[in-house]
Amino acid sequence: MAEAVDADEPSDAGGLTVGQVSARLGVTVRALHHWDEIGLARPSSRTAAGYRLYGAGDLERLHRVVVYRELGLDLDAIRAVLDDSTADVPGALRAQRAQVDERIERLQRLGTGLDRMIEAHERGLLLTVEQQAALFGPDWDPRWPAQARRRYGDTAQWRQYVERAASRGPEEWGAVADAVTALDRALGEAMDAGVAPGSAEANALAERHREVFASYFPLTRGMQVCLGRMYASDPGFAAHYDGVRVGLAAWFRRVVDANARAHGIDPDTATWS
The missing domain is CATH 1.10.1660.10 (Multidrug-efflux Transporter Regulator; Chain: A; Domain 2)
Structure with a gap:
């Protein structure tokens, strides 16, 4: 007291x-x-x-x-x-000054990271229109990221996507684009070769698609079934896949559905979860 x-x-x-x-x-x-x-x-x-x-x-x-x-x-x-x-008072002060400089540098990096994260949440893709065209090809529409934000901006998947996008520059996005292109080519070749949905080779391609898609956000097999439906029914996605091979969108949906069944998921009742 x-x-x-x-x-x-x-x-x-x-x-x-x-x-x-x-x-x-x-x-x-x-x-x-x-x-x-x-x-x-x-x-x-x-x-x-x-x-x-x-x-x-x-x-x-x-x-x-x-x-x-x-x-x-x-x-x-x-x-x-x-x-x-x-x-050694000057030495102690110099050591403290060095620590202060390190903290300032860390805070500056943190500030830059926060700016990029804010911008990613607002724009979805931190690339110029010219960079997007160079990386994603002439069929890419630079309006798509903004449209995706309006459509999915309140979802957990959008937040996961922008967290990845905030740390990526042209080189990293180039690697993602290359992986997508290679997958499209592999799907087209598999369809040409008569690979049957439900086969081991087809299931491996479905899993490869999930791995590539994880560049955007984690994709469960149930969510992949929902994407397969959209690929086949949405005119924009169907045009992309059918531009690789005619009928590829419908074939890939069957591949995804068969792989889901192999893992105990009913494609008819699968949901985005």
Whole structure:
């Protein structure tokens, strides 16, 4: 209870109380008590009732403690600076400066990352129109990312997508585009070769599609069934796959459905989950 009163007890004469010092230096009473207890900054006297009183010299030392603490030095380093005549003060300050520079650099990287994440949430794709055309081909419509945001922007999959998009530049998106192109080519060749839905080769292609699609967001087999339906029914997607091979969209839907059945999923009741 005495410590609680210590902060507000008025001084008799010749010094300031803990509460007065706290207000003057902008530090907490708890901090002043702690510095006293560890011998870092002790009051030079006490009142008759045992309350701390800080004199001019005490205040000067406390001021120096506050200055070095605000510069980021820990209490042991501050003690050395104040009490050790052999301490390398410039060296300690240079080391602290190096740590500050590292923190500034980390914060700048964090700021850049936050800017990219915000932009990815708003735009969906952090590429210029020219970069998109170069990477995704002449059939790519740069309006598609904005349309996807309007349609799916409140879904978990959109958030997963933009988290990936925020860290990608043209080179990374180029690798994704190459993987998609290679998969389309493999699907067309498999269809030409008469690969039957439900066969081991067809199932492997369905799993490869899931792996490639994971570049955008994780894709369950049930969600893949829903995509297969859309590939076959949506005019834009159907035109893409049928542009690779006539009938490819319908064939790939059968491949996906058969692979889902092999994993205990009924394609007729599969949902986006």
